[in-house]
Amino acid sequence: MAGRRYSEPGDRILSRDPVSVRRYGGFTRLNHWFTATTLILLGLSGFALFDPSLYWLSALFGGGQPTRWVHPFIGIALFISFMILFVQLVRHNLFRREDAVWARNIRSVVKGDEDKLPELGKYNFGQKFVFWAMFWLIVVLIVTGFMIWYQFFPDIVSVETRRIALMVHSVSAVLTILTLILHVFAAIWTRGTLSAMTQGTVTGGWAFRHHRKWFRELAGRQRTDPAE
Amino acid sequence: MTIATNVDSPRTATANPPVQPVQGNLGQAAVVRSSAGGPVAENPTALTPVAKLIDVSKCIGCKACQSACVEWNDTHPEIGVNVGVYENPHDLTPDMFTLMRFAEYDNPETGDFEWLIRKDGCMHCADPGCLTACPAPGAIVQYSNGIVDFIHENCIGCGYCVSGCPFDIPRISQVDHRSYKCTLCSDRVAVGQGPACAKACPTHAITFGTKDDMTALAAERVEDLKSRGYDNAGLYDPQGVGGTHVMYVLHHADKPGIYNDLPEDPQIAGVVKSWKGPTKTAGLAAIGLAAIGSVAMGLFSRVSVEPEDERHAEDLVDRAAAIPGGEGSGEGKDA
Numbered sequence: 001m002a003g004r005r006y007s008e009p010g011d012r013i014l015s016r017d018p019v020s021v022r023r024y025g026g027f028t029r030l031n032h033w034f035t036a037t038t039l040i041l042l043g044l045s046g047f048a049l050f051d052p053s054l055y056w057l058s059a060l061f062g063g064g065q066p067t068r069w070v071h072p073f074i075g076i077a078l079f080i081s082f083m084i085l086f087v088q089l090v091r092h093n094l095f096r097r098e099d100a101v102w103a104r105n106i107r108s109v110v111k112g113d114e115d116k117l118p119e120l121g122k123y124n125f126g127q128k129f130v131f132w133a134m135f136w137l138i139v140v141l142i143v144t145g146f147m148i149w150y151q152f153f154p155d156i157v158s159v160e161t162r163r164i165a166l167m168v169h170s171v172s173a174v175l176t177i178l179t180l181i182l183h184v185f186a187a188i189w190t191r192g193t194l195s196a197m198t199q200g201t202v203t204g205g206w207a208f209r210h211h212r213k214w215f216r217e218l219a220g221r222q223r224t225d226p227a228e
Numbered sequence: 229m230t231i232a233t234n235v236d237s238p239r240t241a242t243a244n245p246p247v248q249p250v251q252g253n254l255g256q257a258a259v260v261r262s263s264a265g266g267p268v269a270e271n272p273t274a275l276t277p278v279a280k281l282i283d284v285s286k287c288i289g290c291k292a293c294q295s296a297c298v299e300w301n302d303t304h305p306e307i308g309v310n311v312g313v314y315e316n317p318h319d320l321t322p323d324m325f326t327l328m329r330f331a332e333y334d335n336p337e338t339g340d341f342e343w344l345i346r347k348d349g350c351m352h353c354a355d356p357g358c359l360t361a362c363p364a365p366g367a368i369v370q371y372s373n374g375i376v377d378f379i380h381e382n383c384i385g386c387g388y389c390v391s392g393c394p395f396d397i398p399r400i401s402q403v404d405h406r407s408y409k410c411t412l413c414s415d416r417v418a419v420g421q422g423p424a425c426a427k428a429c430p431t432h433a434i435t436f437g438t439k440d441d442m443t444a445l446a447a448e449r450v451e452d453l454k455s456r457g458y459d460n461a462g463l464y465d466p467q468g469v470g471g472t473h474v475m476y477v478l479h480h481a482d483k484p485g486i487y488n489d490l491p492e493d494p495q496i497a498g499v500v501k502s503w504k505g506p507t508k509t510a511g512l513a514a515i516g517l518a519a520i521g522s523v524a525m526g527l528f529s530r531v532s533v534e535p536e537d538e539r540h541a542e543d544l545v546d547r548a549a550a551i552p553g554g555e556g557s558g559e560g561k562d563a
Contacts, residue, residue, distance in 0.1 A: 064384035150387025204541025
């Protein structure tokens with residue numbers, strides 16, 4: 001029986017005509033959208049405190065005091081939710097040799113000229129970059145977040161350290177929003193991607209074009225799957 | 229002596245209040261700076277800058293100023309515990325806006341043992357770090373007479389002012405989650421009276437008046453101290469924060485640190501300035517550009533799956549189904 005090198009246990013060919021491929025299970029999708037929701041709420045409440053011109057966003061949370069109170073709790077929810085997502089996705093997001101080739105040929109990617117690119121497993125370099133950028137930024141945000149959570153942790157760091165933590169937290173938050181923009185843009189720009197996180201499936205053509213190694217493995221496993 | 233009702237800023241803390249009603253002059257009309265782009269007066273009332281002068285050499289450590297502060301501001305500090313030091317309470321709190329800090333100093337030059345008592349509290353900086361750091365519009369204001377005041381209904385309790393302050397003064401209440409500090413008795417000064425602490429001080433170690441008068445008085449005091457052998461006596465009015473509206477006469481002005489860590493050259497920390505300055509601007513610009521850029525690129529290009537890809541996919545799936553285990557083992561053969 002062929003082992004899995006490029007796919008997750010739930011990934012499989014669902015139908016042959018037209019070809020439909022299962023990419024994410026229900027739990028992973030729910031987990032993803034919960035994380036996304038918390039990230040957007042954090043962005044909105046964080047923006048309100050980041051720049052006075054965006055302070056009006058605090059009205060969405062019931063005013064300045066509730067915004068200040070709720071932001072760290074949403075942050076904890078995001079951290080836990082993201083880490084659950086992380087353990088599900090990390091295995092196929094480890095960097096591989098073909099990622100370097102892909103990254104060198106980023107022009108072909110932008111032109112949509114994928115014949116010049118190596119065949120890929122479940123994720124390409126761009127997706128892996130978003131994954132790891134989000135991971136490290138969220139770790140930095142939660143650590144600095146506790147340092148500046150004045151209501152409950154007024155004494156865990158000195159005033160000098162807290163000043164630096166405030167700066168690092170702001171810069172990391174900006175980088176997180178930039179990563180989010182890249183993530184959303186890539187998902188929409190690459191047509192056929194969104195259904196992976198909505199219905200959980202992609203078309204065979206999408207899988208063939210963008211993640212051929214992953215797709216080949218699933219095609220070869222069609223008959224062995226029920227025996228698992 | 230009673231004060232005239234038409235004076236813009238009180239000239240002393242010792243005079244008695246006027247008997248007729250007085251209109252307060254420290255409202256929105258006198259606001260010259262406001263945190264996070266909060267409202268400032270268009271033509272602010274030009275009030276004479278005031279200052280409180282604390283002559284450390286005259287202080288006897290009686291804490292009358294602390295009592296007067298608690299009484300006037302109607303705060304209710306918790307009854308503390310004695311841990312064998314004179315400070316009571318042990319630190320500034322949301323209910324204790326001023327605190328006598330006691331330092332025992334062995335003067336290496338004279339061999340004298342000196343008891344240095346400094347009344348700690350808000351310095352009312354001309355360039356306030358708290359106001360710079362505050363994210364809530366109008367929560368911290370500066371009046372044209374120099375007083376920096378917290379407008380509690382606008383405060384969100386984030387604690388940024390604590391990080392912004394070079395003197396570690398503001399304290400956040402765990403009861404109403406708002407930030408508190410010395411107001412320089414803005415509610416007394418507004419109606420012609422000096423601060424409660426200055427009024428209560430039995431030795432006139434705390435005096436109050438215009439900043440010019442207080443600077444002149446300090447010069448006299450410094451001269452007197454020098455004539456008594458304190459060669460390094462001087463005025464503490466740190467220019468790193470643009471000068472302050474609470475000033476000290478120190479017998480050892482060359483070593484402010486010996487007065488319970490009074491900062492030598494206080495300034496708004498560089499990291500706070502850049503966080504509240506370039507970081508904000510650059511961050512928002514980067515996010516805006518990225519958003520506009522990706523929308524623009526999305527309008528002009530996209531990567532779509534071609535019908536040909538779907539055909540290839542069907543072929544591949546059909547072929548693989550015909551040969552069990554054939555395609556599945558992985559490495560792309562036609563890569």
